[in-house]
Amino acid sequence: MDVSEPASISTGIASRYAAAVFELSKEGKGIAALEGDVAALEAALADSADFRDLIQSPIYTRDQQREGVSAVARAMELSETMRNTLALMASKRRLFVLPALLRELRARIADEKGEVTAEVRAAKSLTKAQQDKLASTLKATFGKDVKINLAVDESLIGGLVVKVGSKMIDTSIASKLSNLQNAMKEVG
Structure with missing residues (x-):
């Protein structure tokens, strides 16, 4: 099925x-x-x-x-x-x-309005100024106005995970630690 x-x-x-x-x-x-x-x-x-x-x-x-x-x-x-x-x-x-x-x-x-929505997960809540700066940075990247949909996820430890459409940007510390752990497994 x-x-x-x-x-x-x-x-x-x-x-x-x-x-x-x-x-x-x-x-x-x-x-x-x-x-x-x-x-x-x-x-x-x-x-x-x-x-x-x-x-x-x-x-x-x-x-x-x-x-x-x-x-x-x-x-x-x-x-x-x-x-x-x-x-x-x-x-x-x-x-x-x-x-x-x-x-x-x-x-x-x-x-129709020329907007995209960014699904953002952050380790802690972002201030209005931080959200505005993130939106302007994403606007420069995607060429459209960006609406931020923010969720707090403390398991990230720090940093952000941003998803716009099918693109994802992961700058979280949890991701970096996972990558480091995988790299260490390959070495040893």
């Missing part, structure tokens, strides 16, 4: 919905509203176990999912395009791809 198949199916479904939502929002000059919708839905998914259950659990009927997601969308004051998309996804039993849809929309919005 190919384990990657369900993930690729979800990604494909999410990508098609994202393309449609993005184009509709772009035509209606609603990219800023779409960006707000994406942020609000990401926060709702992170904060509400009930909302995650609603979109993922097979025990809810199509009508229950549609009514539930429509009520959530109205309460969150989402754009009409996003409300209609969520209702359509519920009627097609496709709400389970919502997290992938949001990731895809986030990437399309960033691309």
Whole structure:
């Protein structure tokens, strides 16, 4: 059994919905509203176990999912395009791809704005000035505005691990120690 198949199916479904939502929002000059919708839905998914259950659990009927997601969308004051998309996804039993849809929309919005996101792991929290300097350095390297998504990982001991797209820069002390350990094994 190919384990990657369900993930690729979800990604494909999410990508098609994202393309449609993005184009509709772009035509209606609603990219800023779409960006707000994406942020609000990401926060709702992170904060509400009930909302995650609603979109993922097979025990809810199509009508229950549609009514539930429509009520959530109205309460969150989402754009009409996003409300209609969520209702359509519920009627097609496709709400389970919502997290992938949001990731895809986030990437399309960033691309439209000429931005990239850098996933940064640091041994300790970075100050605003340090984050700004890192963003400007990465902008010089990648030629796009860089949004920093910072996570603290004390196991790095010191330094940073920066991932932008498929490129990774690892300046952590833990990595250097591991490389030194491997070099010592080769010598002795």
